[in-house]
Amino acid sequence: xxxxxxxxxxxxxxxxxxxxxxxxxxxxxxxxxxxxxxxxxxxxxxxxxxxxxxxxxxxxxxxxxxxxxxxxxxxxxxxxxxxxxxxxxxxxxxxxxxxxxxxxxxxxxxxxx
Amino acid sequence: xxxxxxxxxxxxxxxxxxxxxxxxxxxxxxxxxxxxxxxxxxxxxxxxxxxxxxxxxxxxxxxxxxxxxxxxxxxxxxxxxxxxxxxxxxxxxxxxxxxxxxxxxxxxxxxxxx
Numbered sequence: 001x002x003x004x005x006x007x008x009x010x011x012x013x014x015x016x017x018x019x020x021x022x023x024x025x026x027x028x029x030x031x032x033x034x035x036x037x038x039x040x041x042x043x044x045x046x047x048x049x050x051x052x053x054x055x056x057x058x059x060x061x062x063x064x065x066x067x068x069x070x071x072x073x074x075x076x077x078x079x080x081x082x083x084x085x086x087x088x089x090x091x092x093x094x095x096x097x098x099x100x101x102x103x104x105x106x107x108x109x110x111x112x113x
Numbered sequence: 114x115x116x117x118x119x120x121x122x123x124x125x126x127x128x129x130x131x132x133x134x135x136x137x138x139x140x141x142x143x144x145x146x147x148x149x150x151x152x153x154x155x156x157x158x159x160x161x162x163x164x165x166x167x168x169x170x171x172x173x174x175x176x177x178x179x180x181x182x183x184x185x186x187x188x189x190x191x192x193x194x195x196x197x198x199x200x201x202x203x204x205x206x207x208x209x210x211x212x213x214x215x216x217x218x219x220x221x222x223x224x225x226x227x
Contacts, residue, residue: 004155036218043117044156044204044218089155098168099144099208101216103155 002027002094006104009087013080013111021075021107023064023090031092033057033066033073034101038087047075047088080111115139117219119205125225131193134222137186138207144168146216147180147190148204156204162188195226 007022025033035047035057048057053068062077073090090104118137126132138145143164148156159178161168164185173180177196182188192199202223206216 043220044206046215049215091155096169098161099210099216100146100158100161100169101156103157105153105155 002031002092002102004090004092004102004104006088006090006107008107010108010110013109015082015111015113016079017111019075019077019080019084019109021088021090021109023073023075023104025071025073025090025092027071027092027094031094033064034091034093035062035064035073035075036089036091036103038089038106040086044089080109082111082113085109085111117205117207117217119203119219119222121222122220123223123225125227126195128197128226129194131191132195132224133189133191134203134205134224136188136190136205136219138188138205139217142207142209142217143185144208144210145182145188146206146208147188148206150202150204150221152201159190159203192224195224197226200224200226 003026005024032051034049036044037047048059050057050066056065064073064075087106087108089106091101094100145162147159150156159173160170160180162182165182180190202221204221205219208216
């Protein structure tokens with residue numbers, strides 16, 4: 001079945017460092033891809049999305065490009081801030097087209113001042 | 114616009130007891146989802162409703178879990194009897210339609226089974 005694999009965490013960076021969180025997927029058909037973020041004590045929030053190959057999603061300085069040839073959707077940010085400390089989840093809509101999300105296991109990001 | 118509401122936020126019960134969680138989705142959202150998030154894992158869909166009908170409950174442990182959305186608005190998820198492995202955060206999410214690309218999540222209910 002469809003699945004998502006994320007890099008293991010925690011990822012610890014200094015403020016203003018470059019961030020990459022790797023995400024690869026296995027899917028039949030053409031899923032939409034998402035990054036969700038969970039800040040401490042809060043619910044999951046959609047960070048960005050891409051609905052077809054070569055689309056780039058972006059929000060709050062974060063970017064991710066839908067790469068069909070490498071089945072990847074890596075999250076990047078050029079300069080992280082302490083406020084970016086959170087858990088990041090990569091997800092896809094499964095092939096049933098019901099809107100069901102399949103999530104990766106999450107990657108914890110810690111940004112130190 | 115009010116977000117997805119869930120209650121309670123925290124619940125501690127002993128194994129074999131029963132528990133119920135409540136969710137009120139965003140007004141006008143026809144699709145409602147319940148996810149289970151075990152510590153260190155991503156959320157896993159338990160059940161999806163479209164209005165008051167079930168779209169997908171393939172991963173719901175039906176011998177102990179039940180859910181309803183009688184009037185197509187708020188929803189209740191019940192566990193009876195609870196097991197230790199049910200300790201998790203239970204997330205409710207809603208979207209305008211099943212094909213909508215954005216699901217809005219509530220804050221979750223953290224269940225601890227002792």
